[in-house]
Amino acid sequence: MKPIARPVHLDLLRIHLPVTGWVSILHRVSGVLLFLALPIGVWALSVSLSGEAGFRQLSDCTTLFAIRIALLGLTWAFAHHLFAGLRHLMLDAHLGTNLCRARQSSAAVLAASGAVTILVAWRLFA
Amino acid sequence: MKSASGAHSGTGSWLLQRATAVLLALALPGLAIYFLTALPVDFAGWQALFAPQGLRVLLLLTTAALALHAWVGMRDIFMDYVRPTGLRLGLYLVVIVVLVGSVAWLAATLFNPALWSAA
Numbered sequence: 001m002k003p004i005a006r007p008v009h010l011d012l013l014r015i016h017l018p019v020t021g022w023v024s025i026l027h028r029v030s031g032v033l034l035f036l037a038l039p040i041g042v043w044a045l046s047v048s049l050s051g052e053a054g055f056r057q058l059s060d061c062t063t064l065f066a067i068r069i070a071l072l073g074l075t076w077a078f079a080h081h082l083f084a085g086l087r088h089l090m091l092d093a094h095l096g097t098n099l100c101r102a103r104q105s106s107a108a109v110l111a112a113s114g115a116v117t118i119l120v121a122w123r124l125f126a
Numbered sequence: 127m128k129s130a131s132g133a134h135s136g137t138g139s140w141l142l143q144r145a146t147a148v149l150l151a152l153a154l155p156g157l158a159i160y161f162l163t164a165l166p167v168d169f170a171g172w173q174a175l176f177a178p179q180g181l182r183v184l185l186l187l188t189t190a191a192l193a194l195h196a197w198v199g200m201r202d203i204f205m206d207y208v209r210p211t212g213l214r215l216g217l218y219l220v221v222i223v224v225l226v227g228s229v230a231w232l233a234a235t236l237f238n239p240a241l242w243s244a245a
Contacts (some may be wrong), residue, residue, distance in 0.1 A: 028203060035196045035221075038189075042228045046235040048172060055169040079215050082154070092144065 023106040027084040031078035037074050068124050075120045080113035139198050146195035167242040173241070182236040189232050193225040 017025065045056040060065050072123050090096055096105050164175055176182060200221045208214040235241075 028199075031199045032203065035200055035224075038192065038196065039224055039228045039231075042189075042232045042235070046231060049176065049235060049238075049241060052169045055172060078154075082151060086151060089144065089147060089151075124226070 018103070019106045019110070023084050023087070023109050026080055027088070027116040028080040030084075033074065033077040036078075036113050038113065040125060071126060072121055076113060076117040080109070080115040083112045139178065139201075142194060143198045146198075147190040149191045150188065153184065153203060157185065157188065159160055186229070186236055190229055194222075197221065197225055204220050 011057055014109060048058045049055075062071070087109050090105070091102070137142065143223070145151065167175065176185075201218060204214050204221075205218050208217060
């Protein structure tokens with residue numbers, strides 16, 4: 001018997017994640033970025049406290065454009081992970097679980113982490 | 127057949143994830159404000175920021191909570207996306223080494239007697 005031909009939408013231009021889905025997948029992406037940043041951060045802290053020379057080397061690094069972009073990316077990852085996590089805790093407590101509220105809180109998470117990122121970008125680059 | 131790790135291990139991970147999340151949501155913004163308001167600093171000022179023992183203990187405990195939180199999160203991601211058991215176990219091992227290594231290195235840095243004997 002021939003299987004029924006079901007519609008398979010793997011056309012990435014036709015698949016659209018809902019806003020709640022964006023917050024969810026970006027929560028994972030930002031979590032992985034923060035995990036990767038942890039050993040680098042610990043390494044940087046140990047160098048910065050190792051002595052005058054190490055401290056100078058690292059603070060010189062922070063003037064580099066690429067390093068500032070990376071710091072900005074981590075700022076976004078932290079802000080998004082924090083706000084999406086708080087939303088998660090809210091949903092765990094059965095607050096705002098209807099679709100309309102869930103969409104609103106998702107949009108709020110994206111807006112808040114975007115706002116924090118823009119604020120930090122302005123401090124870093126202006 | 128029930129899994130060897132027991133029927134309630136998922137609940138424990140879930141609770142650990144939430145408990146550490148609340149801790150981190152309180153501690154990390156506080157620590158960020160402590161350090162960012164002190165900027166810009168020179169080396170002596172930077173060292174002085176880490177001088178209070180309570181701050182160093184708080185920083186280490188927060189990082190330990192972060193490691194537990196990251197462990198549950200990374201394990202969840204690998205359980206969802208990595209099917210081959212051997213590869214998944216290998217990735218778990220990498221995550222554990224990175225997390226335990228980071229916390230141990232931080233402890234060694236923060237409580238290095240050579241650094242704080244002068245301060």
